[in-house]
Amino acid sequence: MKKNDIIGGGIFIALGIFIFTQTWNYPSPEKGHPGPDLFPNLLALLFIGFGLALILKARKLVSAEAEIVPGPKRIANALFVLAIVAVFVGVVNFVGFLITSAVLLFLLMKKLGVTILKSAIASIIITLFINLMFSKILRVPLPYGILGW
Amino acid sequence: MDIVLQGLSLLINFKVILVIVVSAIYGLFVGAIPGLTATMAAALLIPFTFFMDPVPALVSIVTMSAMAIFAGDIPAALVRIPGTPSSAAYTQDSFELTKQGKGELVLGVDVVFSAIGGLMGAIILMTSAPLLAEIAFKFTTFEYFWLAAMGLSATVMVSRGSQIKGALSMILGLFFSTVGVDITLGYPRFTFGVIELLNGVNFIPAMIGLFGVSEVIRSVMQGELAYPIARVRAEKIFSGIFKMFKRYKVNVLRSGLLGTFIGILPGAGADIAAWIAYAVSKRSSKEPEKYGAGSIEAIVDSGTANNACLAGDWVPALVFGIPGDSITAIVIGVLFMKGLRPGPMIFETQPDIVYAVYLAFILANLLMIPFGYLAIKASSQMLRVPRNILMPGILMFSIVGSFAINNSIFDVGMMLVMGVTGYFMEANGFPVAPIVLGIVLGPIVEKNFMMSMIKTDWDATQFFTRPVSAILCIVTLFIWFFPLFAAVLEKTRKRNNR
Numbered sequence: 087m088k089k090n091d092i093i094g095g096g097i098f099i100a101l102g103i104f105i106f107t108q109t110w111n112y113p114s115p116e117k118g119h120p121g122p123d124l125f126p127n128l129l130a131l132l133f134i135g136f137g138l139a140l141i142l143k144a145r146k147l148v149s150a151e152a153e154i155v156p157g158p159k160r161i162a163n164a165l166f167v168l169a170i171v172a173v174f175v176g177v178v179n180f181v182g183f184l185i186t187s188a189v190l191l192f193l194l195m196k197k198l199g200v201t202i203l204k205s206a207i208a209s210i211i212i213t214l215f216i217n218l219m220f221s222k223i224l225r226v227p228l229p230y231g232i233l234g235w
Numbered sequence: 236m237d238i239v240l241q242g243l244s245l246l247i248n249f250k251v252i253l254v255i256v257v258s259a260i261y262g263l264f265v266g267a268i269p270g271l272t273a274t275m276a277a278a279l280l281i282p283f284t285f286f287m288d289p290v291p292a293l294v295s296i297v298t299m300s301a302m303a304i305f306a307g308d309i310p311a312a313l314v315r316i317p318g319t320p321s322s323a324a325y326t327q328d329s330f331e332l333t334k335q336g337k338g339e340l341v342l343g344v345d346v347v348f349s350a351i352g353g354l355m356g357a358i359i360l361m362t363s364a365p366l367l368a369e370i371a372f373k374f375t376t377f378e379y380f381w382l383a384a385m386g387l388s389a390t391v392m393v394s395r396g397s398q399i400k401g402a403l404s405m406i407l408g409l410f411f412s413t414v415g416v417d418i419t420l421g422y423p424r425f426t427f428g429v430i431e432l433l434n435g436v437n438f439i440p441a442m443i444g445l446f447g448v449s450e451v452i453r454s455v456m457q458g459e460l461a462y463p464i465a466r467v468r469a470e471k472i473f474s475g476i477f478k479m480f481k482r483y484k485v486n487v488l489r490s491g492l493l494g495t496f497i498g499i500l501p502g503a504g505a506d507i508a509a510w511i512a513y514a515v516s517k518r519s520s521k522e523p524e525k526y527g528a529g530s531i532e533a534i535v536d537s538g539t540a541n542n543a544c545l546a547g548d549w550v551p552a553l554v555f556g557i558p559g560d561s562i563t564a565i566v567i568g569v570l571f572m573k574g575l576r577p578g579p580m581i582f583e584t585q586p587d588i589v590y591a592v593y594l595a596f597i598l599a600n601l602l603m604i605p606f607g608y609l610a611i612k613a614s615s616q617m618l619r620v621p622r623n624i625l626m627p628g629i630l631m632f633s634i635v636g637s638f639a640i641n642n643s644i645f646d647v648g649m650m651l652v653m654g655v656t657g658y659f660m661e662a663n664g665f666p667v668a669p670i671v672l673g674i675v676l677g678p679i680v681e682k683n684f685m686m687s688m689i690k691t692d693w694d695a696t697q698f699f700t701r702p703v704s705a706i707l708c709i710v711t712l713f714i715w716f717f718p719l720f721a722a723v724l725e726k727t728r729k730r731n732n733r
Contacts, residue, residue, distance in 0.1 A: 090663045091663070091664075094400075094403075094663055094665070098403055098406075101410075105410070108424075108425060109424075112422060112424075113420060113422060115419060115420060119688075119693055121417070121419050121420050121422070122417035122419055122420055122422040122424055124685075125409075125413055125677075125680075125681045125684075126410070126413050126424060126425075129406055129409055129410050129413070132402075132406045133403070133406055133410075136399055136402050136403050136406065137403070139399050140397075140399050140400070140403065143397075143399060160455065160456045160457075161456070163455040163456065164452050164455050164456050164658075166455075167448075167451055167452055167455055167630065168452075168651065168655065170630065171448075171630070171634060171647065171650075171651045171654075172651070174634055174647065175644050175647050175648055175651075178644070179644070183635075187631055187635075190631075191627050191628070191631055194627040194630070195623060195624060195627050198455060198623035198626070198627070199623055200621070200623050200624060204624070208624045208627075208628075209627075212627070212628045212631060213631070216631060216632060216635050219283075220282075220635055220639055224282075224283065224286040224639070225286070226282075226286070226635075226638075226639040226642070227642060228635070228638075
């Protein structure tokens, strides 16, 4: 936790500096009073202040026992989740919701260790349930693909 | 009386009753599964409430949260894992008593005293909110600024873990709230040329990402949890309850009031209420040595307080538009979506909706007993739902829920970014709830500050000279400096003792 806190503090300080770089050319209202830059600049100062406080506190902490880092399989699972969302965003307008959802759910469940049969059944049931709830009951126009599904 | 009947008429129709039943089941399911929180459930519910009328939308959140906060007690007792953070304070006591063969008593106390706490909170909400609304009519931009600042400060002070990290989370939420067109000149801030960001960070995909997607990521990182589940006989959960009530009636009254009062404080939610009630209970108990080793008194106090807190959270939300906790932060977002402005005017222009919310609290807490009994009966099946099927389902719900608001794929991307952010923050000890409060309170703080300054031509003295402003200012400064104060006092005390 100590090393991560130092990195975290550094990230927030960098974010504060970034905010200053963005706001320096914001326009001001009449008479030179603060305008759109006031609140973000205040937040930038707070990011830098609290980020420094976090780093200083982390430096005082005694190193705890080694953190348990998740194994590569678990990290791969997490990245797979992110990839599923990214693929959904990329293909749903071409392929349509029903097929995209069923296929991606199947792949994700398989990756998480569910058997092929259970993955297939669960992914179809969940897709149909979501379609029923959103498309039929709430009348949200879910994307149709080239097949019209 | 007329207005109560009008509120009741909005509640008693088939569609709303169906929404109540479905929300109750949803809340019980989410609360009973460790890792799924009431706030996450509320975030996933928003896409549905978007398409509902105001009354069923608000009633669904009330019912869901009441059931979820109770249902978190079930795995706490049976598996030693709290279903929601608000049950964490008394998980150890619950499980120890279950090991001693008193699981039925624990679950009976959980369901009955949660319902009593919830009813107490509802009554205080019904009586205090209109009174506070009268005071709120006199509030101007100066008072609202300090109230929102007080809410932000309280959020940091009560955040779990490091207060520095809580503050950074809150400031991040405030930063997200600055994205989009600013209030003074209409100048686009931090949009980087992306048209969708001109309206700011969309609240709903952000919530779904922070609470839904981050939990999915966390769950797949942990792997499948296998734990032995204690068996209880649901039909015996109510035996001995009257004796408990007679023995602990003072505790119930104290914790109901304490829980509701903590809810009224902006930023403090059910988990804080449970912890504080636990600490107060232990201090005043005749058997403090039992706490942590199986104290039914601890469960009575904390279980009452956390459900009482839920209604208390609605007081600042309805009266001032300041969230009492992260769930009411979501509720405020829902109110705005429905074209309702939280604040004292809602008591004048839409009193029937307000009374429908009050009555929904009462109805939800009365229904908690039969529904809770059924949930306890079904608990061992619920706890066996495989997470590697549940989590992909939640992910797809999150994706479609985020898409549904604006039919926008950009919002799904926003959900993903927020999900990753939420995951990394919580993995490193940064609480996520202050981000929500920052996103909701940021515009209130900035808008009221800028309007106050512009109308007085940048004369800031009225922030301190108006009577109510001055009081709120002192309270806010007290909250800011209290940790420093306490640390100095502690150091002085230790030095004197040497």
